[in-house]
Amino acid sequence: MYLVERYMKILKGYNKNPHRPEASIVERYIAVEAVEFCLDYMSKAKLVGIPKSRHEDRYEGKGTKGQKVKFILRKELLQAHLYILNNTEAVLVYISENQDFLKKNNPRMNEKSLVNEHNKTFLKWFKEKVFSDDSFSNTLKCLTNEPKYNVFTYTGYDINNFSFYTKSQDDNSTMQNSGVTLQAQSMHFSSRNDKNLVVTSTSYYGVIEDIWEISYGAFKVLVFKCKWVDINIGVRTDEMRFTMVDLSKVGHKDEPFIMANQATQVFYVKDPIDERWSVVLQDRSVHNFDDSTAQFWESLSFSTRMPTNNKEIEQDDVHATRNDHDEGI
Structure with a gap:
């Protein structure tokens, strides 16, 4: 009996419209139930986005x-x-x-x-x-x-x-x-x-x-x-502080x-200037590849610094402008 009275007090708190108390209570009750259902469902659902790599969690081998x-x-x-x-x-x-x-x-x-x-x-x-x-x-x-x-x-x-x-x-x-x-x-x-x-x-x-x-x-x-x-x-x-190896x-x-x-x-990437040497890269940009799926991540190198380019980015309209004729657009 105590639980019923306590729950009736909760329902009474749902009343926000004294002119339509029953409708107000029902509407609030449905909203609460819907939110609770969604929260419970979403907690068990898989996230939408990049598929999980098949290599994740394989620490044991x-x-x-x-x-x-x-x-x-x-x-x-x-x-x-x-x-x-x-x-x-x-x-x-x-x-x-x-x-x-x-x-x-x-x-x-x-x-x-x-x-x-x-x-x-x-x-x-x-x-x-x-x-x-x-x-x-x-x-x-x-x-x-x-x-x-x-x-x-x-x-x-x-x-x-x-x-x-x-x-x-x-x-x-x-x-x-x-x-x-x-x-x-x-x-x-x-x-x-x-x-x-x-x-x-x-x-x-x-x-x-x-x-x-x-x-x-x-x-x-x-x-x-x-x-x-x-x-x-x-x-x-x-000179750019990349680690280089000669696999021979x-x-x-x-x-x-x-x-x-x-x-x-x-991963070893051959130096285009001297193919005897290879640049050492860490953290694979492709973790999983088969006939149907390829997953890409950013690749990091062993270099401790990267060269910076301070030149301003050229605008496309300037870069593509021709000056060999006077034709209009």
Whole structure:
């Protein structure tokens, strides 16, 4: 009874015309109901406008082209395995522990030799460390074992809101999707004889050769096998501060792998003056292309500044005026 009386009070508040109270209440009631219905409907409706890209929200990843099973040689697989360990957060503390252990036991060993010794011994040391203590997580225990030699390979994979292709797939496609860059902390030695290690933040540029889904049993890790441009002789910045790369200058052959979730897509546009060099562009202007749809966004480059043109815009009527005759319009 209380609810009815309360609702009657609400309806009474709808009366804005004392000469036509019933009609006024009904009209206001219909208006309120219509607005509430529209708000509820619109909250569940899709927005009208540019269609949503099929690559959006694909952060976890999905294979799109050329799935196959491939047998990988042990040497190459362990190379990818070591990279995964060096870039897994739960393993980093043990990497530091192993490095400290090597320094303590080899006080006269230089930095370059310590890095090489770490790469040679870490896999065995890490496995012994984990299996000596039952408190380690199942993830770490899986990572101590060598991954399976049969891996799923793809020629196309969507991840990080990008659609990545291998270079071989790119050669058969109308789009370029194999370019990749990685911002990484890298360790350098200035020469073969240099023993002093220098750690810097460096941008690497390359193309994807293979896409591997490496299985550890309980989980899988996606990696890109890339052909990297030698940053010493194949990367430069031109006078307009655009990043330029020479894709024929291949380097870093001992470290071809990156984890797919680290990758950012880039695109290479040949320099019309010198075709050996290509301009690096980031953020694809075409995210999705097939026979029926093309979606366009503005493309951004790696240049930190763009040239400005201060000339006034010419008026069309002046630009198109002829002065070789006196005919009227």
